[in-house]
Amino acid sequence: MISIFKYNRIILINYFELNKHYLNININLDSYFHSKNLTNRIKIGTFNFYLENGGRARTTSLLFNYLCRFKILNLYLFTIKIKDDNEYLIQRNINRILIKNYALTKLIRNILKKRINIFIYQHYYSNEIETLNKLKNVKILNYQHQSVFFWIYSNFTSFLSLYRAYKKSKYIISLIHLENDYIFKKWGGFKTILMNNFITYEYNLSFPLDLSSKIILMIGRADDRYKRFELGIQAMEYVTNELPENEMKIITNITNILYINNIINNLSLEDKIKFYGYNSQPEKYFRNISLHIITSISESFSLVLCETKIYGIPNILIGLDYISIGEGGVVIIYDDSPEFIAKECIKILINDKYRRKLGKNARKSMKKYKNIELLKKWIILILSIYYGYDYYGKLIKLDIKITENKAIRLLINQIEFLKKRKKFLQNITLNNFENFSFFENINFIP
DSSP states (O other): OHHHHHHHHHHHHHHHHHHHHHHHHHHHHTOSOTTOOOSSOEEEEEEOSOSSSSHHHHHHHHHHHHHTTOTTEEEEEEESOSOOTTSOOOOTTSEEEEOSSOOHHHHHHHHHHTTOSEEEEOSOOHHHHHHHHTOSSOEEEEEOOSOHHHHHHHOHHHHHHHHHHHHTOSEEEEOOHIIIIIIHHHHOOOOEEEOOOOOSSOGGGOOOOOOOSOEEEEESOTTOGGGOHHHHHHHHHHHHHHOTTOEEEEESOOTTOHHHHHHHHHTTOTTTEEEEOOOSOGGGGOTTEEEEEEOOSOOSSOHHHHHHHHTTOOEEEESOTTOGGGOSSEEEEOOOOHHHHHHHHHHHHHOHHHHHHHHHHHHHHGGGOOHHHHHHHHHHHHHHHHHOHHHHHHHHHTSOOOOHHHHHHHHHHHHHHHHHHOGGGTTOOHHHHTOHHHHHHSOOOO
16 A cells, blocks of 8 residues: 555656646747646657768757757657767667667557657658558657659659658648648648758857858768769869869768769869768868858758858859748859859859858858747647647648748749759649649659
């Protein structure tokens, strides 16, 4: 009897302690969950293969490191590796669970065993999404790290199956205004909410660079053909002809880049381009950088762009006018040719006043991205999903949308790229794109 009494007392104390934290959260967030009580901590889970060499890995570590500040949550990170020396760090109070020889059945077994309440799915396998959506006591939050355009360019068949699966999903995070506010509404049935990624560096703890050099930076996975590093390297041939003192730094995993090295050798740029291996703290290489180029065929909420802009580095993007982080200190060009890229690089590098103005605007534009504010939205999102779809629906309505005119303008720009880059879409129109059944009925030729 004494043991039972002690056990019940511990449960009661934990209950009051939990709801004390919960009440404080509600007061601080001014949320609409005051009438609710928690009986247990909310269990949040996610899966990533590892925590290194990629935006998704970095996003995962940032997200969980922020969420673990709240004592109403228990966090579970499932990976195929327990720990690696060069990975992004996570806090000790995050439960990390190894899944050897990954299979979805093993993941589901662990999700059910740990009684996860909300599982954040960050991958792109339509069959996995459909299977996870069928779990009865687990709410699945699909986190879209890639854009619609990426999937159209990279794998049209996967694009169709993936977005059919998303259409049947209850909870989806989108990182792109154009998709969240316009495209998905036109396609119908997509239940998405707009979020940003947590940014890597705090504005007040970083400092602007002097931009006095003629050094260009490229950073990312050079072995990923959709990052199109070859365009930046080919542009260097034209830049160095005009500016012989110009150099390029490339921060990337230096394995599997024979193709890139062959281009450098063929253009005799060995002395002009220097490689720096993958590092979880790339900012150490930002010194003396005056320009950063992103040649990706698609992005969503680029952490690399955030990182360079917060240090006041100007950026060049190719056609990526639909990403919210792309405003301020960024030059967007609408041509895939290395000559055109080089022309813009030269324009920035030879004009000190223009370059520094871009750098100043780049850094200034990052002031509005506050991780603490994003964390509040994440907590409200988690509580909304936990308590039911009606709350989630209310939260969606609070999002500030871009105007229809702006959305149409951005979409028309992307359609023009689709016509140039994909032969089977050379006759696509705005009306076609706004109708998902058009893609389902298209005569696809790879």
